[in-house]
Amino acid sequence: MNVDELTTLKAYARDHPMSLDALKNTLVTGEGQVERDSQLETLLDYGYRVVYTVEEQPIGLCHHVSISKDNGTPDPAEVNRICKALDLGLEMHFEKLVAIKTDKFVTWFESGTLVRESKDFTKAFNLVVPDKRLKLKPNPIGQNNEFRP
Numbered sequence: 807m808n809v810d811e812l813t814t815l816k817a818y819a820r821d822h823p824m825s826l827d828a829l830k831n832t833l834v835t836g837e838g839q840v841e842r843d844s845q846l847e848t849l850l851d852y853g854y855r856v857v858y859t860v861e862e863q864p865i866g867l868c869h870h871v872s873i874s875k876d877n878g879t880p881d882p883a884e885v886n887r888i889c890k891a892l893d894l895g896l897e898m899h900f901e902k903l904v905a906i907k908t909d910k911f912v913t914w915f916e917s918g919t920l921v922r923e924s925k926d927f928t929k930a931f932n933l934v935v936p937d938k939r940l941k942l943k944p945n946p947i948g949q950n951n952e953f954r955p
Contacts, residue, residue: 816858819860820940823860854876854880854884863934869933871894871933873933882901885931911933
């Protein structure tokens with residue numbers, strides 16, 4: 807796993823959190839197709855794609871990680887390594903990837919097509935984790951819906 811790529815991804819996402827309004831206005835181009843800032847995703851050298859955002863949700867500021875694998879479902883061990891590298895503020899260990907809602911996190915699967923590449927992925931594992939360590943303050947420019955930590 808290329809930890810440098812995940813470190814860069816983490817830094818960019820934490821410097822560019824998405825407000826609740828921005829999330830509501832995310833461009834959905836069709837079933838399972840979402841346009842997003844390309845700097846919020848990375849393709850690891852072994853066929854895994856990681857999309858990581860810091861999002862304002864009704865519950866507070868959250869990490870949102872989406873992990874997909876070319877032509878397959880992500881391996882739990884690899885999901886564990888990626889989540890650890892992103893420092894989500896929660897010790898977790900997945901033995902099996904399932905859709906679940908707990909008081910500490912929510913997971914689900916989705917299938918779809920990557921818009922820029924018109925490339926299908928079988929299943930993306932999504933994880934949302936609230937994190938009280940993350941803080942927001944309004945963008946002083948006030949010209950968009952972005953918030954800055």
